[in-house]
Amino acid sequence: xxxxxxxxxxxxxxxxxxxxxxxxxxxxxxxxxxxxxxxxxxxxxxxxxxxxxxxxxxxxxxxxxxxxxxxxxxxxxxxxxxxxxxxxxxxxxxxxxxxxxxxxxxxxxxxxxxxxxxxxxxxxxxxxxxxxxxxxxxxxxxxxxxxxxxxxxxxxxxxxxxxxxxxxxxxxxxxxxxxxxxxxxxxxxxxxxxxxxxxxxxxxxxxxxxxxxxxxxxxx
Amino acid sequence: xxxxxxxxxxxxxxxxxxxxxxxxxxxxxxxxxxxxxxxxxxxxxxxxxxxxxxxxxxxxxxxxxxxxxxxxxxxxxxxxxxxxxxxxxxxxxxxxxxxxxxxxxxxxxxxxxxxxxxxxxxxxxxxxxxxxxxxxxxxxxxxxxxxxxxxxxxxxxxxxxxxxxxxxxxxxxxxxxxxxxxxxxxxxxxxxxxxxxxxxxxxxxxxxxxxxxxxxxxxxxxxxxxxxxxxxxxxxxxxxxxxxxxxxxxxxxxxxxxxxxxxxxxxxxxxxxxxxxxxxxxxxxxxxxxxxxxxxxxxxxxxxxxxxxxxxxxxxxxxxxxxxxxxxxxxxxxxxxxxxxxxxxxxxxxxxxxxxxxxxxxxxxxxxxxxxxxxxxxxxxxxxxxxxxxxxxxxxxxxxxxxxxxxxxxxxxxxxxxxxxxxxxxxxxxxxxxxxxxxxxxxxxxxxx
Numbered sequence: 001x002x003x004x005x006x007x008x009x010x011x012x013x014x015x016x017x018x019x020x021x022x023x024x025x026x027x028x029x030x031x032x033x034x035x036x037x038x039x040x041x042x043x044x045x046x047x048x049x050x051x052x053x054x055x056x057x058x059x060x061x062x063x064x065x066x067x068x069x070x071x072x073x074x075x076x077x078x079x080x081x082x083x084x085x086x087x088x089x090x091x092x093x094x095x096x097x098x099x100x101x102x103x104x105x106x107x108x109x110x111x112x113x114x115x116x117x118x119x120x121x122x123x124x125x126x127x128x129x130x131x132x133x134x135x136x137x138x139x140x141x142x143x144x145x146x147x148x149x150x151x152x153x154x155x156x157x158x159x160x161x162x163x164x165x166x167x168x169x170x171x172x173x174x175x176x177x178x179x180x181x182x183x184x185x186x187x188x189x190x191x192x193x194x195x196x197x198x199x200x201x202x203x204x205x206x207x208x209x210x211x212x213x214x215x216x217x218x219x220x
Numbered sequence: 221x222x223x224x225x226x227x228x229x230x231x232x233x234x235x236x237x238x239x240x241x242x243x244x245x246x247x248x249x250x251x252x253x254x255x256x257x258x259x260x261x262x263x264x265x266x267x268x269x270x271x272x273x274x275x276x277x278x279x280x281x282x283x284x285x286x287x288x289x290x291x292x293x294x295x296x297x298x299x300x301x302x303x304x305x306x307x308x309x310x311x312x313x314x315x316x317x318x319x320x321x322x323x324x325x326x327x328x329x330x331x332x333x334x335x336x337x338x339x340x341x342x343x344x345x346x347x348x349x350x351x352x353x354x355x356x357x358x359x360x361x362x363x364x365x366x367x368x369x370x371x372x373x374x375x376x377x378x379x380x381x382x383x384x385x386x387x388x389x390x391x392x393x394x395x396x397x398x399x400x401x402x403x404x405x406x407x408x409x410x411x412x413x414x415x416x417x418x419x420x421x422x423x424x425x426x427x428x429x430x431x432x433x434x435x436x437x438x439x440x441x442x443x444x445x446x447x448x449x450x451x452x453x454x455x456x457x458x459x460x461x462x463x464x465x466x467x468x469x470x471x472x473x474x475x476x477x478x479x480x481x482x483x484x485x486x487x488x489x490x491x492x493x494x495x496x497x498x499x500x501x502x503x504x505x506x507x508x509x510x511x512x513x514x515x516x517x518x519x520x521x522x523x524x525x526x527x528x529x530x531x532x533x534x535x536x537x538x539x540x541x542x543x544x545x546x547x548x549x550x551x552x553x554x555x556x557x558x559x560x561x562x563x564x565x566x567x568x569x570x571x572x573x574x575x576x577x578x579x580x581x582x583x584x585x586x587x588x589x590x591x592x593x594x595x596x597x598x599x600x601x602x603x604x605x606x607x608x609x610x611x612x613x614x615x616x617x618x619x620x621x622x623x624x625x626x627x628x629x630x631x632x633x634x635x636x637x638x639x640x641x642x643x644x645x646x647x648x649x650x651x652x653x654x655x656x657x658x659x660x661x662x663x664x665x666x667x668x669x
Contacts, residue, residue, distance in 0.1 A: 009468045015475040053464055080464035080471075082505045083456075084567025085560045091533035097540050102471035102498055105478055114540065 001025045001116055001159055002177045004045045006036035006062070007078065008055050016049065019105050020112070024139050024155035026180040033057025040066050040073065044176050047115050049108075050095070051078045052086055060093050067094035074115040078103075113137060120163045127162040129216055132201050134162050141201065148200050153178060157193045161206060166218035168209055225405055232397030236390065244386050251378055259346070259371045260334070266290070267332070267348040267364040270302045274362050278304075278354060281312055292316065297341055299367030306360055322347065322363055337365065344368040407434045415441060449519065456560070459508050463501065470498060509564065510634040520663045521562055523553030523592050527585050530566045534574065538581055541574050548584040554663040555592045557639050562660075565635050568628040569596045569656050576600035580651055587662055594658045597648035608645050636660070 003020055005027050007013040017027040028043065030036035033054040040048055040062070048066075052059035063075055077090035080101040087098045096118075097111055113136055117125065127134040133142045139155045141148045150158065156178040161169060171190045178190075194206055194214060207215050222230075270288055277283035284304075292300040293314040303322045304312040310321050320340035332350040339345040349363035407430050414425050427438040474494055477487045531547040538545035555562065566583075573581045577598035585594045603611050611629050629643075636643045641660040648655035 009472070011472045012468055012475070015472060015479075019475075080467040081460045082463050082502065082509075083460060083560055084563045086460075088529055088533045088563055088567060091536050092529050096536055098537075101467040102474050102494075105475055118540070 001046045001156065001163070002044070002180065003027045003112065004030060004036065004039055004043070004048045004073075006030040006033070006040075006049065006054055006059065007051045008032060008053070009051075015105070016108065019109060021152070023109060024152050024159060025112075026156070026178060028180050031055075033059065033062045037062045037065055040071055041069060044173070045073050046119070046177060047112050048073050048075045049078060049112070050075055050090075051080075052090060053080060060089050063090065063093045063095060074119045076108075076111055076115060110137075116163060122163060127165065129162075129165065129205055130202075132205050134158060136162075143201055150197070150200065154193055154197055154200075157190065158197055158201075161214060161216045165216040168213050168215045170213035174214070224408065225401055228401040228404065229398060232401065233394060236393035236397060240386055240390055240393065244382065248379065248382050251382070252375060255374055255378060256371065259366070259374075263334075263346055263348050263364055263366045264332075266300070266302070266366070267350070267362065270304070270364055271350065271352060271362045274304055274352060274360055275354070278358075278360060284312060285315075288314070297339075299339070299343070299345075299370060301339070301345070301365045303363045303365075304360060305363070306358060311360075322365055336368065339365065339367065346371075407431050411438065411441075456509065459505055463505055466501060467498075470494065470501075506631045506634070509561070510631070510638055519556070519558050521555050521557055521559045523555040523562070523585065523660075524549055524551050526559055526562050527553070527566065527583070527594070530563065530570060531583065534570045534581075534583075537571075538574050543574055543577050543579055543581055545574075545581045545583075547582070548586075550586040553585055553587060553592050556661045556663050557641075561635050561639070565632050565658065566594070566596075568632045569658070572628050573598040573600070573654070573656075577651075577653060582648075582651060588659075590662050591659045592662045594660070595655055596658075597651045597655045598653040599648070599651040600653040602647055602652070602654040603645055611645060632656075632658075 001024070003025050005013055005016055005020075007016065007029065008031050010031070013029045013031070017029060020027045025046075028039055028045075030039050034056045036048075036050065036054065036059075037057060039045075050059045050063060054062065059077060063077070066073070066075070074096045075094065077087070077095040077098045078101060079086045079090065079098060082100075087100070090098055096115055099108055099111060113125065117123070117136065125136045127136065131144045133145075134140075136159065139150075139159070141150055141155070141158065157174060160174060160177050174190050175186075194208070197206060205216060207217065209215060269290075273284050273287040277287055288302065290300065292298045293302065293316050295316055296318050298316045300314070301317050301322060302314045303310060303317065305324075313321060317340060322339075322345075323337050330351060330353075332348055334346070334348050337345050337347050344367070345365040346368050347363055347365040349361060352360045352362055354360060411425075411430065411434060425438050425442055427435040427442070430438050474491070477491050477494065480487050481491070527547075527549045531545075531549065535545050557565075570581070570583065573596050577600045580599045582597045583594070584597075585592060587593075633643050636658055639660060641658060644657040644659075646655040646657060647653075
C-alpha cells in the first residue's frame with residue numbers, strides 16, 4: 001500500500017513515515033502543495049494524507065484540483081486549526097476523513113487502514129482465504145492459526161493482493177503500490193516475493209495468470 | 221446629552237416664543253399708539269370744526285349751533301362736548317352738556333392746550349382748548365372734550381383681538397416646530413433602525429439612501445462595522461495560527477513519547493502532561509472564540525448554505541463511522557450568527573452525535589416565527605436527566621471511557637448563549653437518543669432586488 005504524505009514539518013513527516021513503514025506501507029513525502037499535487041496526479045496512491053497548512057499551495061486548493069482532475073484517491077486531511085470551518089472546508093472539497101493535530105499515531109494508522117479498506121469495498125479488517133488469514137490491523141499472517149513471519153515487502157505484496165482480492169493485479173500495478181517514488185522498481189523482484197509467499201503460505205493462495213499478473217480469488 | 225428631538229423642540233419653542241412675544245409687543249405698541257393718535261386727531265379736528273364755527277358765527281348762536289351739526293353733540297351726556305367762553309364766562313355749550321359746563325379754562329394763551337378733565341358725570345374727558353382773538357379784538361376760548369372711556373374700550377378690544385390672533389399663530393408655530401423636528405430627524409431614526417438590522421443586507425447600509433448630512437455618518441458606521449469584523453477575523457486567524465504553531469510540535473512530542481513508551485521507557489507522566497497541555501490549549505482557544513463572539517457585531521449568515529455544507533461534510537464522516545446520516549433543511553434560512561461560529565456549533569454537535577449514535581443521525585432546520593430552530597438527533601444512549609446540567613459545563617465528561625476533552629457541548633453552549641440563542645437537551649422522539657435543539661435569532665427575509 002502506497003501513501004502520499006503531504007506535510008511540511010519534516011520531523012512530523014518522518015515520524016508518520018516511519019510508523020507507516022513499520023506497518024508495511026510505503027510513503028512518499030511532499031513538503032509543499034505543488035509537489036503534493038504533482039505526485040498525487042502522476043502516481044497511483046492508495047491514500048493521501050494531506051496537511052491543510054501546506055506552503056506554496058494550501059491543502060484545500062490541492063484537494064480541489066485533484067478532485068476536479070478526476071483523482072479519486074481517498075484523502076485524509078490533517079489540520080492543526082481548532083476551527084470546524086477548516087475541517088468542513090476540507091471535507092466539502094472532497095476529503096474522506098480528517099484528523100486534528102495533535103493526534104495519536106495509532107488513531108492515524110487506524111483511519112488510514114479503514115480508508116484503504118473502504119476504498120476497495122472491504123468491511124472486515126481480517127482477510128481470510130482458505131487456511132490463510134491476514135489481519136490488516138497488525139499485519140499478522142496465520143496459516144491454520146499458526147503465525148507466520150513475513151518481511152515488510154512480503155506483507156506489502158500480500159496486503160495489496162488481499163485488499164484487491166478477486167481482481168487481477170499486474171506486476172506493474174503491484175510494484176507501483178509497494179515501492180515508493182524514488183525506489184528501485186524492478187518488477188522481477190515481485191516474482192521473487194510471490195514465490196517466497198507461496199513457500200510460506202502455500203501454493204494455492206496466489207494464482208498466477210501467465211503474462212498478466214496475480215490474483216487472490218475471492219473467498220467463497 | 222439632551223436628545224436631538226428635545227433640543228430641536230425646545231429650541232423651536234423658545235424661538236417661536238421670543239418671536240411671538242417681540243411681535244406681539246411691537247404690534248400692540250404700534251396699534252395702541254395709532255389708536256391713541258386717531259382719538260387725539262378726532263378730538264383735534266372736532267376742535268378745529270368748533271373753532272371755524274366760532275370764527276364765522278360767533279355772534280349768532282343759532283347759526284353756530286347749526287354749523288356744529290354732529291349728532292353726538294345733541295345726545296345728552298354722550299361723551300362728546302364743546303364749550304365756548306370769553307373773559308366774562310361761558311357763552312355757548314353743546315346740547316350734550318345739558319345744564320352743566322366744563323371746568324373753566326386756564327389763562328389766555330395762543331397755544332392749543334390738551335388736558336384731561338372731569339366730565340359732567342365725573343367721567344375722564346380728553347379736552348383740547350384754545351384762546352382765539354377775533355378781528356374785533358375779543359378773546360374767545362374754544363374747548364372740545366371727548367370721553368376717554370371709548371378709547372379704553374377700543375384698546376381693550378384691540379388687545380383681545382391681538383391676543384387671539386397670536387394664540388393661533390403660537391399654536392401653528394408649535395405644531396409646525398414639532399412636524400419639522402419629526403421630518404428632520406426621520407433619517408436619523410431610520411439610521412438607528414438600520415444600524416440594528418445592519419447586516420440584513422450583505423453589503424451593509426446604503427449611504428445613498430440617506431440625506432447628504434447623514435450619508436458621511438452612514439459611511440463611517442459601515443467602515444467601523446467592517447473594521448470590527450476585520451479585527452475579530454484577524455484575532456481569530458492569529459489564534460488559529462498560534463494553535464497551528466503549537467499543535468504540530470505537540471504532535472511531534474507526542475509521537476516521540478509514544479515511540480519511547482513502546483520501547484518500554486516510562487513516559488506516562490510526560491504523556492499526561494502533554495494531554496493536559498493540549499486540553500488546556502483547546503479550552504483557551506474555545507474561550508478566545510467565545511469572547512471574540514461576545515464583542516462581535518451580529519452578522520448575517522445564510523443558514524441553509526452553511527447547514528448544507530455541514531451535511532455534505534458529515535455525510536462522509538458518518539459513512540466512515542458506518543452511520544446513516546439524514547437531513548431535512550428548510551430553504552432561505554438566515555441567521556444572525558457568524559458563519560464560522562455556526563460551523564463550530566454544528567460541527568461539535570454533529571461530531572458528538574456521530575460519536576454516540578448506534579446507527580442513525582438526523583439533522584433538521586426550520587424557521588419557527590423569528591427563530592431558526594436546528595435539531596440534531598441520534599439513536600445513542602442520550603443524556604440522563606440528572607446529568608443534563610453537567611453536560612454543558614466546560615471539562616465535564618459524562619463518559620470518561622470515550623475519547624474527548626468534554627468541551628464540545630460547553631463550547632456550543634457558550635457560543636449559542638453569546639448570540640442570545642438557547643440550547644435544549646431532550647430525548648429524541650423518533651430515534652430514542654439525544655435531541656439537541658438550538659434556537660437562534662433569524663434575520664429578516666432576503667430583500668428582493
